[in-house]
Amino acid sequence: MNVNPRMGIYKCFACGAGGDAIKFVQEYERVGFVEALRLVAAKAGIAIPENLSFGDKGDADKTALAAQANQIALQVYVETLPKSQQAIEYLKSRGLTGETAKQFQIGFAPENPDLILQRAQSKKIPVAAFVEAGILGESMGRVFDRFGGRLIFPIFNLSGRVIGFGGRIMPGKEGAKYVNTPESPLYQKSLPLDDGRVAVTSGLKGGEAVIVEGYMDLVSLWQAGIHNAVAVCGTALTKEHAQMLGRFARKVYLFFDGDTAGRNAVRRSLEPLLAQGVEARVPVLPESEDPDSFVRRNSAGAVQSLFTSADDLPAFWVRDRGKSVESLSPEEKDSMLREAAKVLAHNPSADVREEHLQHLRRRLGLKPESVKPQPRSFVSGQVSRMSSIKSAVPGSGLGLFVSGSNISVAPEALREWKLLQMLLAYPNVAGPVVEEVKLEWFSDPRPRELFDHAVALSLEKGDVSLAELNERIPESLRDGLAALELPEGDAPERVRRESLDYVLAMEKSYWQNRKREAKTVEEIQEIQKCIQALNLRR
Structure with a gap:
């Protein structure tokens, strides 16, 4: 998800959700506009009248x-x-x-x-x-x-x-x-992690989290001094749970019951966690124990030791087979590798996927090579989406769109988006350069309309407020605006020079297109003079 503080908006290019701070609180807290407004105001120390309401409450x-x-x-x-x-x-x-x-x-x-x-x-x-x-x-x-x-x-x-x-x-x-609690206006089983409130304030910010299944597991762990635990409230770990955890933790311990049901729960939890790039570890409990019973019967040191010696994924997969490595047939080892590759395919890092597979091969006594993780598209059945577009303008090196935005741009329109990017990121430097830009020089209507609105706002207000620009543009343009990567800290001379390069390239492209469409020799000659003049300006 992309959050743009300068514009005061957020945009998730995976699910399409987006809006301002109030909208985010509405969606995240599952509350109405007025309640969201109160929550934001309370954070900012602003008093809101008790009788505040807007139209139909519903x-x-x-x-x-x-x-x-x-x-x-x-x-x-x-x-x-x-x-x-x-x-x-x-x-x-x-x-x-x-x-x-x-x-x-x-x-x-x-x-x-x-x-x-x-x-x-x-x-x-x-x-x-x-x-x-x-x-x-x-x-x-x-x-x-x-x-x-x-x-x-x-x-x-x-x-x-x-x-x-x-x-x-x-x-x-x-x-x-x-x-x-059944599904309600506030509660969805796929969303809360009890007790995320305690865990985030005391432990998850350290980068590690412990996931348990039951309330008593959670409470017993807290009493034993492990304050970075959360419970899935009696349901399976969901994609939404994993996304929330991924915001706070890079390593997660799946601390479930030691029996077959607990190991099955671990396997079901791996895919959503790995999709967040989270490292998963599995503390090994005796078959007859659950986290609550183990914590109550053992010292704090023994509990901590359980986490220190927790299985990584290859160790868990081998242990989960319930057989010694020596007793596994070649076919069983091959099956394990293929199953592991399918699960690991959810991890976004090719290096991590390959390292886990090679580790598993070593544990199985096999040579460290061959079976590669399945590509991520194998899991979803779709071609991987383009995560970002880089500028094709020589010497730029700046990213154009934020990762995951999937905004498609024709090669000839890249310079138009780059010019818009410069104007919005550095209005005081790029602004004077773009004063003579004509809208007909744009080949893509999206940056053309955004550029037109930005210039109009600058003329009205003397500046380009991104939040105000977002408010005045049509809904159809907001994804493109939210997707723009806005750089900071570039030298003014570099910004001015690059902006001028984009302007000249756009004008030259415009005249070249006109030349191809020209009907008479005289018209072609006049256009050629314009192109030559542009070349001299470079």
Whole structure:
């Protein structure tokens, strides 16, 4: 994703999403415009009137009310925990302290929803908001708490907002072991990583993360001093999870159960992680252990040692076969290499893919050569997209578009985009050079229109504000503007010289095209004089 602070916009060329800071918060936090505006304003220390609204509220109101409902429910659950002796005893039996319960805001849901309903009435929040948020349910005219009688683990997003809950059944009760918030205006199972809020503020910025499956795994690790862990909230690791982790961590430990199901979960998690260029490691647990049980039964040193000696991918693949290398047949080794190549194809680095394969070959006792990783297009079934376009103008060496933008440009139009790039990056230097540029010199309508808008804005305001330019141009031009790589720090003389070269090349190309279309000898001769004059200016 490309973020342009100078323009105040973002653009994801993979999915097409884009907009300004408010739009980003709307999409990322899954809130309406007014709520997003409040979040951005709070970051900037700006007060927003409580009664602020814009037109038809609709879904924005639903999301805001669901957020308030979640917060009320969390308060009720946290306040109820100390009153439930059974819940307190259960937490103690799992070795959890009061400090840990406070850190994760663990709570307990009362059997009936009366307290939540009372709080809702006092805050003027409709019952429908709690139903929409997945907290309360309705059946035959009766309202009930979906988590009633359960130990509550709140689920937070990265900004610290509670977006859902996981409820664990108490010992001796019947029912599903865990009940999670259903899909709601705030909660999608593919998006949150509990507890990303804690992990990012305390550990992920160090470049490493630990992924676990369950709430108790996460809490036990935190209590043992491992504060860079996140949980997938009872679902498989998704592409969205991996993308979020890739923003903060370059090495990820897949710390799942030691049984077959845990190893299967590791295999399913590899492709989305490798696609982010993340290094994956697998701590090896005994078959009968899960992260929570291992942490509770072993010292902090033993837990740390588990991560220090974690398997890399080749070691995991060999161990996962459940057989010694000596007992593997040539066909089994060949199958392992091909399966590994298919998984590694998701990693964007050819060097990393090849290194892992050669390491696997050495572990299998094979010569370090031959089987190459499948090209990335093998996985998607598509030809790899062009990541960027470089200028074809001799001596430039500057990138034209940001990586991943996939903007197609004809060779003859490259100089037009480059001139636009110079004007937007260095308006004070390139501006005087482009004053005599005529729009008919452009062969590509996209840079022509952008150039026209930029010059008009400069004449009106005396400067080219990228944010204002983005606002005034048609929607069809915004991808091209967002994709431009805007360099910084070039010497003014170089900028002026290159800008002039682009202008002269565009004018010469224009006259050469006119010459090819000329009908009379006189017209050709006049055009040739113009071209010769341009050559002298060089």
